[in-house]
Amino acid sequence: MMDIFTFRVTDDLDEIRIDKCLSLLMDSFSRTYIQKLIKDGRVSADGIAVKACYRVRTDELLQIAVPEAAQPDIRPEAVDLSILYEDNDLLVVNKPKGMVVHPAPGHYSGTLVNALLYHCQDSLSGINGIMRPGIVHRIDRDTTGSLLVCKNDFAHASIAGQLKSHTITRKYRAIVHGCLKEEQGTVNAPIGRDPTDRKRMAVNYKNGKEAVTHYQVLERFRDYTFIECRLETGRTHQIRVHMSSIGHPLLGDTVYAPGRKNSFHTEGQTLHAQILGFMHPRNGIYIETEAPLPEYFLHLLQILKKY
Numbered sequence: 001m002m003d004i005f006t007f008r009v010t011d012d013l014d015e016i017r018i019d020k021c022l023s024l025l026m027d028s029f030s031r032t033y034i035q036k037l038i039k040d041g042r043v044s045a046d047g048i049a050v051k052a053c054y055r056v057r058t059d060e061l062l063q064i065a066v067p068e069a070a071q072p073d074i075r076p077e078a079v080d081l082s083i084l085y086e087d088n089d090l091l092v093v094n095k096p097k098g099m100v101v102h103p104a105p106g107h108y109s110g111t112l113v114n115a116l117l118y119h120c121q122d123s124l125s126g127i128n129g130i131m132r133p134g135i136v137h138r139i140d141r142d143t144t145g146s147l148l149v150c151k152n153d154f155a156h157a158s159i160a161g162q163l164k165s166h167t168i169t170r171k172y173r174a175i176v177h178g179c180l181k182e183e184q185g186t187v188n189a190p191i192g193r194d195p196t197d198r199k200r201m202a203v204n205y206k207n208g209k210e211a212v213t214h215y216q217v218l219e220r221f222r223d224y225t226f227i228e229c230r231l232e233t234g235r236t237h238q239i240r241v242h243m244s245s246i247g248h249p250l251l252g253d254t255v256y257a258p259g260r261k262n263s264f265h266t267e268g269q270t271l272h273a274q275i276l277g278f279m280h281p282r283n284g285i286y287i288e289t290e291a292p293l294p295e296y297f298l299h300l301l302q303i304l305k306k307y
Contacts, residue, residue: 006065009056010207012195018043019052022064029066037064074103074131076118077110084289087260089155089282091120094291095147097267101138103131116149119272122151125156136160136233142252142268145172145291146276158281163234169277170231172239173218173293175270175300176248178261180225184216187242191235200255203245211235212242213242221304224251228274240269251300264300272297 005026013021019038023031035148037043038052042065045056056062082094092114103114116124116134124134127150134149136159150156162168190208194200202208212232219226225248229239240256243249249257252266277288293301 001058005066007062007064009058009060010061010195010290011058013056014058015055017052018045018050018054018056018062021056022062025062026064030215034064042066050148060302063243074108074113074117077114078118078165079115081115081119082291084291085119085287088123089152089280090148090150090159092276092289093147093149095139095144095273097142097144097294097296100141102135111214112147120151123151125151125153127153127160137163139273140240140271143271143273144294144297145273146289147273148278155281159271159278162278166234167279169275169288170234170273171275172229172231173207173272173274173297174227174229174239174243175251175297175304176225176227176243177251177257178223178225178248179220180215180217180227180248182217184214187211187213187215187246189242189245191238201235201241203241209233211238211242213239215243219301222307224299224304226234226304239271249297264303266296266300270297270300 007025019031019035019223022034023029023191025035028051035052038050041049044048044063045054045060083091084094085092096114100111101113103111113133113135120134126133128135134151136148136150136156139147148159163198189203189211190205190228191211192204192208194202195204210233214230214232216228217225231238240250240253244256250269250271251264252262253269272293273291275288275290277286280287
């Protein structure tokens with residue numbers, strides 16, 4: 001079996017070596033592995049097999065045939081879960097900092113999915129495959145807070161539809177660098193891959209997708225601001241990218257706050273998914289959960305008050 005990937009070369013990739021181009025477009029594969037695929041004749045440009053030194057051209061259609069990898073054995077693990085809500089269709093968990101949501105290369109144990117397999121046993125939706133059972137949306141490894149998990153495909157389809165139509169309530173707490181002048185505001189800027197670093201996201205007006213974040217100031221400190229962010233859309237790294245784009249990156253964000261001093265030595269970005277609200281798939285009743293701020297966040301706020 002083969003997985004076939006196709007890409008249309010954009011202007012920003014013109015004249016780049018094909019192995020480098022594909023390593024940017026397919027960041028889950030190493031450049032060494034991509035070079036092996038090219039050597040094995042599994043990569044073509046406009047239907048013609050190419051070598052690793054080939055330089056791509058704008059508008060070319062690249063096609064990569066990737067052999068299906070053997071799926072790793074994802075085992076249930078007795079990891080403690082903080083559950084905010086649970087019934088026969090779904091549950092909301094309060095994810096701790098440092099926990100990866102689903103298995104990926106380098107993280108096949110200790111993930112939320114490992115814990116869910118133990119807690120829910122066979123009661124998890126299968127729409128996203130065996131690597132992501134029950135997972136309908138995700139939050140970053142160093143982001144804490146509310147995550148919705150579906151126990152069956154019926155619930156999964158309903159929640160996925162609500163996510164697509166932007167009707168799910170998602171409110172986050174964050175601490176950002178600098179003092180926001182306005183009490184509230186909206187960042188409406190499309191998000192896509194950073195054309196200069198495909199492993200990052202960025203405001204991308206040419207190839208990005210619509211992204212809207214509303215923010216409100218909760219408390220101001222000397223060099224930082226405590227804010228609430230409400231997502232209207234749900235793009236990858238949306239809050240981190242949007243706040244950085246207006247000059248107020250998240251405290252502790254090692255990706256989107258380059259050069260910003262982290263005097264408090266936080267482990268990653270200071271971001272917490274606090275409130276999650278949705279219509280129950282089975283009865284249509286609105287449910288809203290709230291994940292309390294983690295201890296590290298509360299402690300940091302106390303330090304900032306004194307600071």
